[in-house]
Amino acid sequence: MEIIGSRRKSFLSPASDAAPTIPIYRSAPELEVRLEDFELYAVHRLRVLKGISDALSRGKKPNEMENVVKELLKVHMSHPEASQVMSKDIISHFVLRLVYCREEELRKWFLSMETTLFRYRFLLETSEAQIALMAEFDLPYKIITNAEYENLKDKLNKVARSMNSSADTIYYKAPFEKVPDLVARREVFIMKGYAYVARSQVVSLLVTHYRSHLSKALILTNRKWTSMIREQEKDRLTPIVEALSTSYLGPDYSQPKDFGEISLRDIDQIARSSFPLCMRYLFEKIKEDHHLKHGGRMQLGLFLKGVGLKLDDALAFWKSEFSKKVGAERFDKEYAYGIRHNYGKEGKRTSANILLDNPCRNFEKLSREENLRAALNNMGVANRALEDVMDKVRNKHYQLACTLTFEAVHGASCDQGINHPNQYYSDSKTILESRVYYMKKNLREICRGAIRAPLPIMPKLLHFP
Amino acid sequence: MVREEAENTREDMVIDGVENGHKPNYEIPDEFNSNYLKTYYDKFFPFAEMFKWMSYGNDRKHPGCDASYFGRREFSFTLENDIYMRFQSFNKAEELEKAIKYQCPFKIDIGPVYSVDPKKRNSYAQSGDNVFRPVERELVFDIDISDYDDVRFCCKGADVCSACWPLMTVAIKIIDTALREDFGFNHILWVYSGRRGVHCWVCDGKARWLDDGQRAAIVNYLHIHKGNEHSIKKVTLVGQTFHPFMGRSAEVVKEFFEEKFVLNQNLFSDEDRYEKILEMIPDESITSELRGKWQDKKRSRDDINVVRWGQLKHLLQSGKQKMLGVRRCVEEIMFTFTYPRLDLEVSKHMNHLLKAPFCIHPKTGRVCVPFDPKHCEDFDPSSVPTLSRVSSHNLQLLEELNMRPLGSGGEINLENTSLGESYRYFKSSFLQPLLKSCKEDIENAHAAKVQQSSNSLSW
Numbered sequence: 001m002e003i004i005g006s007r008r009k010s011f012l013s014p015a016s017d018a019a020p021t022i023p024i025y026r027s028a029p030e031l032e033v034r035l036e037d038f039e040l041y042a043v044h045r046l047r048v049l050k051g052i053s054d055a056l057s058r059g060k061k062p063n064e065m066e067n068v069v070k071e072l073l074k075v076h077m078s079h080p081e082a083s084q085v086m087s088k089d090i091i092s093h094f095v096l097r098l099v100y101c102r103e104e105e106l107r108k109w110f111l112s113m114e115t116t117l118f119r120y121r122f123l124l125e126t127s128e129a130q131i132a133l134m135a136e137f138d139l140p141y142k143i144i145t146n147a148e149y150e151n152l153k154d155k156l157n158k159v160a161r162s163m164n165s166s167a168d169t170i171y172y173k174a175p176f177e178k179v180p181d182l183v184a185r186r187e188v189f190i191m192k193g194y195a196y197v198a199r200s201q202v203v204s205l206l207v208t209h210y211r212s213h214l215s216k217a218l219i220l221t222n223r224k225w226t227s228m229i230r231e232q233e234k235d236r237l238t239p240i241v242e243a244l245s246t247s248y249l250g251p252d253y254s255q256p257k258d259f260g261e262i263s264l265r266d267i268d269q270i271a272r273s274s275f276p277l278c279m280r281y282l283f284e285k286i287k288e289d290h291h292l293k294h295g296g297r298m299q300l301g302l303f304l305k306g307v308g309l310k311l312d313d314a315l316a317f318w319k320s321e322f323s324k325k326v327g328a329e330r331f332d333k334e335y336a337y338g339i340r341h342n343y344g345k346e347g348k349r350t351s352a353n354i355l356l357d358n359p360c361r362n363f364e365k366l367s368r369e370e371n372l373r374a375a376l377n378n379m380g381v382a383n384r385a386l387e388d389v390m391d392k393v394r395n396k397h398y399q400l401a402c403t404l405t406f407e408a409v410h411g412a413s414c415d416q417g418i419n420h421p422n423q424y425y426s427d428s429k430t431i432l433e434s435r436v437y438y439m440k441k442n443l444r445e446i447c448r449g450a451i452r453a454p455l456p457i458m459p460k461l462l463h464f465p
Numbered sequence: 466m467v468r469e470e471a472e473n474t475r476e477d478m479v480i481d482g483v484e485n486g487h488k489p490n491y492e493i494p495d496e497f498n499s500n501y502l503k504t505y506y507d508k509f510f511p512f513a514e515m516f517k518w519m520s521y522g523n524d525r526k527h528p529g530c531d532a533s534y535f536g537r538r539e540f541s542f543t544l545e546n547d548i549y550m551r552f553q554s555f556n557k558a559e560e561l562e563k564a565i566k567y568q569c570p571f572k573i574d575i576g577p578v579y580s581v582d583p584k585k586r587n588s589y590a591q592s593g594d595n596v597f598r599p600v601e602r603e604l605v606f607d608i609d610i611s612d613y614d615d616v617r618f619c620c621k622g623a624d625v626c627s628a629c630w631p632l633m634t635v636a637i638k639i640i641d642t643a644l645r646e647d648f649g650f651n652h653i654l655w656v657y658s659g660r661r662g663v664h665c666w667v668c669d670g671k672a673r674w675l676d677d678g679q680r681a682a683i684v685n686y687l688h689i690h691k692g693n694e695h696s697i698k699k700v701t702l703v704g705q706t707f708h709p710f711m712g713r714s715a716e717v718v719k720e721f722f723e724e725k726f727v728l729n730q731n732l733f734s735d736e737d738r739y740e741k742i743l744e745m746i747p748d749e750s751i752t753s754e755l756r757g758k759w760q761d762k763k764r765s766r767d768d769i770n771v772v773r774w775g776q777l778k779h780l781l782q783s784g785k786q787k788m789l790g791v792r793r794c795v796e797e798i799m800f801t802f803t804y805p806r807l808d809l810e811v812s813k814h815m816n817h818l819l820k821a822p823f824c825i826h827p828k829t830g831r832v833c834v835p836f837d838p839k840h841c842e843d844f845d846p847s848s849v850p851t852l853s854r855v856s857s858h859n860l861q862l863l864e865e866l867n868m869r870p871l872g873s874g875g876e877i878n879l880e881n882t883s884l885g886e887s888y889r890y891f892k893s894s895f896l897q898p899l900l901k902s903c904k905e906d907i908e909n910a911h912a913a914k915v916q917q918s919s920n921s922l923s924w
Contacts, residue, residue, distance in 0.1 A: 155709045162704035162711070176648060177675065180682035186708045193649025193671070 021129060022121045023086065024136060024210065028094050031087055038095055039240050044076040045092035046244070049113040050265050051076075056116065057264065057316050069120035098229070098237075099244045101222040111218065115211045122203050130202075137206055141174040144196065148173075152189065156196060159189045168198035172205065179204040261308040264317055270307070274428035276421045277375060277405055279303050290325035297335070299421075301342040306422035311343045381408040499545055499569055501852050501863060502825060506566050508866055508877045510823055511888060516558035518896055519575070521668075522903030524558075529911025537600075539576030539583045541818050542568050551576075552583040571827045574818035577602035578673075599815040604650075604667035604675060604683065607808040607819065608636050611661055616802045618730050618738065623661045623828075625846060628729040633663055634841050635721045636805035639714045640665065641838040643687060647710055648672075652899040654891070655841070657849060659826025659833045664819055668899055670906050681813045686710070688807055689800060698745040700800040702793050714804065715796055722799040723774065732802075733759070733773035742777070745798050748791050751780050822891070825852050832862070834887035837894065850883040 033041075051072040052065075060068060077092075079085045093114070100110035122130060149156070149171065160167040176195040182188040182204050189196045197205055230238050262270060271283045282300040286292050292300065297318075304314060318339050322331045372393065376386055385408035392401035403418045410431050418424045516535070517524065523534035535556065542550040542565075550568070555561040565573065577599035581589050589596040610617075610625050610633060619628040637655060644650045644667055652668040675683075689711075690699045707715060726732070733739045739759060743752045755777055765772055781795050811817045824833045830851040836844050852862050865882050879888045 158706050158709055158712070161706040162708040164704055176682075177671075177679045180679050184682040184685035186686055186710065189709060190647045191649075192646070 021086075021125065022118065022133060023090050023093070024133070025090065025093050025214070029087075029090050031091060033091055035236070035240075037088075037091070038237070039244070041088050041092035042095040042099065042244055044088075045096055047076045048072045048117065049096075049110070052113050052116050053109070054263075054265050057320050058312070059316075065116075066120050066123055069117060070124055073121070095241075095244075097218060097221050098225060098241050101218045101225055107215075107218045107222070111211060111215055114214060115207055118210050119203055119207050122206060134202060134206065137209055139172075139174075139205060139209065141172045141178075141197075141205065144171050144173050152191075152196065155189050155191075156198075159187070160198070163187055165200075168200055170199040171196045172199075172202060173197075174205055178208045180208070261310065264309070264313045267304075267309070267317065273432055274425050276402055276418065276424035277379065278402075279421050279425075280379070281375065286321050290321045290323075294338075297338060298342070301339060303421050303425075305342055307425055311340065311345065314343070315339055376405065379405065379409050381405055499571075502571070503566070503569050504863060504866070505825060505852055506569060509862060509879060509882070509884060510565070511879060511891075512558060512562040512565070514888075514892055514896060515821070515823070516561060517900060518668075521670075521673075522900055522907050525904075527904075527907060527911070529907040529914075533582070534578065536582055537578045537580070539579060539818075540821075541574040541576060542570035543572035543574070544568060544570055552586060554582050554584045571825075573821040573824050575821050576818045577815045601673045602815040604672040604680060605812060605817070605819045606640060606665040606667075607658070607662065607811040608633060608640075608665075608805060609658075609662040609808060612806040612808070616730075625661050627845070627847075630846060631721065631725055631729070631842075632803060634844070635717060635803050637663060637665075637838050637841045638717050639805050640687060640807075641841075642713065643710055646713075647686075648683065652895065652902065653838070654822070654835055654895050655838045656822040656833050656835045657831070657844070657846060658820065659824065659831045660829050664822075664833075666819070666822075670903070677814055680815070684807065684809050684812045687805070688809060689804055690806060697741055698797060698801055700797050700804065702797055702800070705789070715800075718799050718803050719796075722803050726803055727770045727774050728768060731770055733770045739773065742798055745801065746777075746781070746791075746794050748788075751791070755780060832884060832887075834884065835891045835895065836887060837890050850887075 048069075052069065055065060055068045077085070077089060079088050096110060100106040122133065125133065144152075149169065152171075156171060157167045173194050174197055176183050176188075176190045176193060179188060179195050179197055179201070182195065182197065182201055183190065188198075188201065233241075271280060275283060279300060282292060282296050285296070286300065301314065301318070304317070309317070315336060318335065319328060319331050322335055326334075373386065373390070376389060381389060385404065389401050389404045389408070392398070392404060399418065402424065403414055406414050406418050406424055406427070410428060412431055414427065418427075519538055520535045523530045523532065536554055538554060539551070540553040540555070540561070542553060544550065550570075553564065555564060576583075578601040579586070580598050580600050581596060583597075586597045610620075610629060611622050613629065613632055614621055617629040617632070619626050641653060641655070644653055644665075650667050650669045650672055654666040654668065656664045656666070658664050689702075691701065702711075706712075731738065732742065736759075743755060746752050746755075755773075758776060759773060778795050782792055811819065820833060822833050822835050825831070826833060830853050831846070831849045832851070834849055850862055862882060862884065866877065869877070879885060
């Protein structure tokens with residue numbers, strides 16, 4: 001792996017005043033990594049990206065985002081040895097590239113979060129460091145000449161005043177496509193296809209380049225992953241990488257949690273492990289269609305409330321799904337009321353409960369569509385247990401079918417039966433939590449004993465473009 | 466069934482009439498039907514030009530041309546009884562022509578150019594990894610007069626008249642200027658949608674290659690309306706001054722609003738209407754002062770709308786009003802009423818379909834004609850050529866066909882029909898310059914490629 005000398009030095013040398021403190025991850029570094037750090041660093045960076053994703057879905061404003069990112073970096077990306085901070089940053093980024101390169105949806109999420117992270121890290125830098133970073137990017141755009149500036153001064157100042165900001169005197173000229181965010185907010189002067197980007201807005205240009213580089217790199221990494229790495233590393237890294245992505249929204253046990261509350265970022269994981277089939281069905285339906293009919297909204301909404309999703313998070317969850325289909329505006333107008341209603345914030349009712357007119361009726365719905373087998377299989381119900389459940393369904397004993405499903409999924413008996421979706425959930429959680437404790441303990445011991453020796457894996461493995 | 470047969474017989478007679486050169490002395494039945502459409506596709510529809518356009522210069526023998534280009538474009542047909550045929554694709558002009566003449570679609574839509582032939586999309590779907598995806602698409606805009614229903618009082622829904630159509634003119638002027646001056650596009654086609662609006666096709670290479678994010682950016686740049694149908698004031702303008710684009714648009718909006726729209730729509734003539742406007746003013750004392758003035762109906766020699774708009778402006782912008790928000794309100798009112806209202810989703814995504822020019826609108830029988838945005842004030846939707854007679858002053862293509870002199874043969878020269886003007890504009894003002902620049906683009910790209918490979922050979 002040959003890397004252009006100067007560039008590599010500049011981001012691997014210890015942080016001096018002039019050297020930029022944000023790596024731009026052009027090529028994978030030649031660093032040795034302990035296997036446990038490989039995973040640990042990735043998890044830490046994932047927490048940062050999750051934090052960003054959460055903040056965005058809560059609609060944090062740009063100035064608030066700066067603080068969010070600053071705080072997340074401080075909490076998760078520090079390292080006891082100052083000299084290792086940069087290595088940790090770089091290693092964690094490249095590990096997550098491997099984890100997130102493998103599917104379109106994963107790539108999209110990673111790209112968007114890493115780009116956001118980069119944007120706010122850049123804005124947090126001193127202007128000297130910013131200039132150094134810009135030099136490193138080596139953008140193909142020129143600063144406009146004095147004559148050109150004088151010519152356009154009026155218009156440029158107008159744009160600045162229209163944003164109530166002070167006027168700049170240094171402008172870069174770039175095709176308008178390179179600064180879509182500025183164009184969208186009408187924060188830049190454009191003429192004949194060129195945008196005149198003020199020095200203070202240059203982060204937009206860098207972000208575009210950073211994003212397009214990373215996007216291409218992820219595609220190439222994916223190719224390498226499928227053609228080589230997955231097979232070569234099948235005994236060592238592949239299991240780690242695959243586990244990292246499936247637990248990617250996993251609950252964060254290290255954070256203190258109020259009893260009986262769940263956070264938005266855990267919801268996918270919890271749905272997979274502890275939702276009864278009827279709610280899983282609705283949950284997957286909304287993820288797929290970004291829409292649910294009134295009855296479905298009511299059922300899932302009240303269920304989630306019972307599970308411990310707070311009103312703000314519930315609104316954020318429904319909005320993020322629905323706005324993909326009907327747009328944020330229509331959501332606010334037509335659907336937000338119903339969500340608040342579920343929480344007793346609208347209308348007469350102070351609290352509402354799931355109507356149990358026909359419990360577990362989604363069994364019926366699914367069986368009609370002949371999807372029940374697949375859905376159960378998906379939950380891990382197979383063979384004998386699957387046939388037992390199907391038998392109950394055929395005889396229209398939906399609640400018994402639900403109970404049997406619970407037992408098959410959890411490998412534990414449930415003598416009192418399942419009578420309510422929220423009961424299914426809380427029983428499931430009780431079982432899983434006791435189990436996680438033991439698993440974590442075991443795992444820690446295995447790791448300690450078995451794979452402690454440092455392994456020179458980076459240079460061999462990470463031939464990233 | 467009986468009725469259909471009756472129409473068929475009459476239709477046959479028309480065709481006979483043409484072929485025998487008899488001058489028909491009977492009326493063509495007014496209603497739109499598929500037999501008329503067949504004749505239209507047979508005699509009028511400009512297949513050759515549509516193919517040229519959609520090929521973007523790739524239909525030549527030059528080594529830089531991409532022979533698969535046209536074949537990867539999606540066409541979609543809507544047949545009678547709302548049967549949709551999506552993902553149609555054709556390799557040659559003749560195939561397209563044959564299919565349209567055979568299917569006789571009520572509507573032809575044009576979609577994006579895909580990475581692979583859209584007909585074979587299913588065989589690629591199995592391979593996963595998103596092989597079948599849109600790679601190129603004109604930047605398109607769709608503006609419908611029905612989106613202005615809360616600010617026009619002459620018509621509702623799909624209806625349009627000479628009092629509200631000028632809203633379209635304003636939209637065309639503002640959007641067209643921004644596309645050319647700001648974004649630097651040159652090859653822009655405006656088409657009447659056949660009933661209640663206009664479509665815009667931006668065909669520059671740079672526009673066709675935009676990704677969805679960049680399309681959304683352009684749309685947001687042009688889009689200023691916020692809020693929903695319940696909020697009265699839809700535009701909020703902030704900042705000490707206007708962005709140059711907004712400043713330029715404000716001039717167009719102001720001229721139109723003050724000189725035409727206030728009068729056309731009688732905006733201040735009765736309480737219902739002016740109350741709507743007063744609600745947009747944030748200052749209670751001003752609204753009650755104006756309300757007081759307007760309640761007693763003093764006779765005036767000047768138009769009541771003009772007088773009241775003048776009073777409102779004077780109060781809001783007089784020296785006393787220091788608050789920018791209050792002064793801005795005048796512009797906000799004008800923008801709310803007359804600034805272009807775009808169908809955002811159509812423009813944001815590459816894979817949206819848009820009706821092809823030169824289709825016939827099945828409800829109005831009007832041809833979706835291209836027109837010159839430089840003279841958009843002169844465009845009158847009610848005088849657009851129609852397939853069959855809609856009203857006495859409409860031009861009727863079928864009648865023209867029947868009126869042709871004896872022995873003029875099977876082919877009709879579009880230039881000599883009432884479609885002539887639109888056709889000539891499409892061909893010489895849009896298509897010719899477009900193909901010229903496509904040719905240059907292809908040749909330059911090819912030359913660069915050759916240069917590059919010869920460089921690497923010399924290593």
